[in-house]
Amino acid sequence: GAGVSQTPSNKVTEKGKYVELRCDPISGHTALYWYRQSLGQGPEFLIYFQGTGAADDSGLPNDRFFAVRPEGSVSTLKIQRTERGDSAVYLCASSLTAAGVxxxxxxxxxxxxTVT
Amino acid sequence: AQSVAQPEDQVNVAEGNPLTVKCTYSVSGNPYLFWYVQYPNRGLQFLLKYITGDNLVKGSYGFEAEFNKSQTSFHLKKPSALVSDSALYFCAVRDIRTGFQKLVFGTGTRLLVSP
Incomplete structure (x- = not known):
């Protein structure tokens, strides 16, 4: 079946601009996660959605970062006033979820x- | 805090030889451990996980991992390496502090399998 898809695959923007990154999870997965992977590092957690609500946004670095998942499926990560330090690979993941599993x-x- | 450490930046092995990629963990409570592989320009692919039960966990592509509680390790192994196994491998632990399922990843180990 279809896996997790993300668009665009590449985004180049100028410092100070606004960007939106989209994630389409696997159908039926209620949990959705955003991670950020800098060069030479492992992925770092940003935010987790259970359904439509952000259950844990403790990984968002500052208030320039925001994410939504209005219908419990597709999610958009939004970055305002981008900085060169925001340059990274942004990964989205989804999973089934159940208490204790x-x-x-x-x-x-x-x-x-890439922020230039 | 939950964390994992991958002490080797790179592991080199000849095709056909056994391989081991090391991972140690630090958790409060029971560990939930995962291995992922990342090929160039592709997303992370799940290999295997340890939740409970047998200490030897079998996963995709012939990989297995051994959970060792006394050594707090979860090393990834394969009896006979293939050139196509060359990739970046990440160990991860579930962060249970919040009760949710976010993963904390190690820094990764690059595996190079030579023909």
Whole structure:
């Protein structure tokens, strides 16, 4: 079946601009995660949605970052006033969820964001 | 805090030889451990997980991992390496502090399998 998809695959923007990154999770997965992967590092957690609500946004670096998932499926990560330090690969993942069970997360191919 | 460490930036092995990629963990409570692989220009792919039960976990593509509670390790292994196994491997632990399922990843180990 279809996996997690992310668009665009690459985004180049100028410092100070606004960007939106989209994630389409696996159908039926109620949990959705955003991670950021800088060069030479492992992915770092940004935000987690259970359904439409952000259950944990403790990884968002500052208030320039915001994410939504209005209908409990597609999610958009929004970055305002981009800075060169925001350049990274932004990964989206989805999973089934149930209390007390650790389901694996399935990752999309990522969006490579470059801020010039 | 939950964390994992991957002490080797790179592991080199000849095709056909056994391979081991190391991971140690630090958690409060029971560990939920995962291995992912990342090929160039592709997303992370799930390999295997340890939740409970047998200490030897079998996963995709012939990989397995051994959970060792006394050594707090979860090393990834394969009996016979293939050139196509060359990729970046990440160990991860579920962060249970909040009760949710976000993963905390290691810094990754690059595996190079030579023909």
């Amino acid at each position: 650790s389901y694996e997360q399935y990752f999309g191919p990522g969006t490579r964001l």
